Amino acid sequence: MGIRAGSSEPRTDDLVLALDFGGTKLAAAIVDLGQEKIVSPVVRQQTPVSEGASGTLKAMIACGQQALAAFEQPERIKAVGISFGGPVSNDRKRVLLSNHVSNWDGVPLVDEISQAFQLPAVMDNDGNVAALGEWWFGGHRLMDNLAYIQISTGVGGGFILNRQLYRGSGLAGEPGHYIVDVNGPLCSCGRHGCLESVCSGWAIARQGREALLKGSGSCPTLIRLSQNKPEAVNAAMVFEACRALDPDCVAIVQSALSNLAFMVVNLITCLDPQVAVLGGGLTRSRDIFEKYFMSVLVEQMHPFFKERCRIEFSALNGNELLLGAALLTQVQA
Ligand SMILES: [Zn+2]
CATH class of the missing domain: 3.30.420.40 (ATPase, nucleotide binding domain)
Incomplete structure (x- = not known):
């Protein structure tokens, strides 16, 4: 596994919808990997814990749609990247568990998000995602x-x-x-x-x-x-x-x-x-x-x-x- 393109540099033209499923907060935004920054408003809301996994998923899709609606050229978004606050399956397609929200066990979150936004999607747990973010964008690459x-x-x-x-x-x-x-x-x-x-x-x-x-x-x-x-x-x-x-x-x-x-x-x-x-x-x-x-x-x-x-x-x-x-x-x- 490595950063694509052989040169250890990410492709510079990609715009990505990023979703962060936290135990207490949800966040969605569009990231321009070429400019190395968030280029839409960050849409945030409290995780609707009492509504379980299905309510949380629905709320996150709404956050993502709001971020897309606020962006001038949503058709330029190439993919969705997902951070999940809990362990995920070895193939990183399914959630294994959330300690904060019920009924996440086994949910095929990558497919659900991919279908909702009609874009390819990838996922990892929040610790790995944050490590990657810190390494590349935090001055440590x-x-x-x-x-x-x-x-x-x-x-x-x-x-x-x-x-x-x-x-x-x-x-x-x-x-x-x-x-x-x-x-x-x-x-x-x-x-x-x-x-x-x-x-x-x-x-x-x-x-x-x-x-x-x-x-x-x-x-x-x-x-x-x-x-x-x-x-x-x-x-x-x-x-x-x-x-x-x-x-x-x-x-x-x-x-x-x-x-x-x-x-x-x-x-x-x-x-x-x-x-x-x-x-x-x-x-x-x-x-x-x-x-x-x-x-x-x-x-x-x-x-x-x-x-x-x-x-x-x-x-x-x-x-x-x-x-x-x-x-x-x-x-x-
Ligand atoms: Zn423990």
């Missing part, structure tokens, strides 16, 4: 080896090794399910103590709720931000309460981000990439990541790797999935 870690609602990742997306036998790139504490909380995969169960949007929100319910009074800022309603707590509130030095929230963030740092250190030791890029919504709280993640990472990094591997945060402002999905149409299977 001269590098042969890149590890990408995404920290948002869940934790995902993808690896570019020897200038190719590494898929293993199909499911490689699931750093969210590295076990960091075998006695830890229950994970969405059914096991205990995966990284995602302590350091992800949902895990940090869950721990904030638990702190509130404990009623120890060690999280006054979180109580104020959530109006003392556990169900209202989200990860952004826990970060804010951590900044205000609520003891419970500092402890949650410290534990979550040091576990993330241990995983990244281990990943670097295994893969020896030239760069490790962190992206996803949570990483945009850069002050929190500098203080509680980078400090641990620098301390724990194996001395051999300190000089070899750069650690960077995504500079693509959350567009790595749409850009990567578009580029997927240029990647040979």
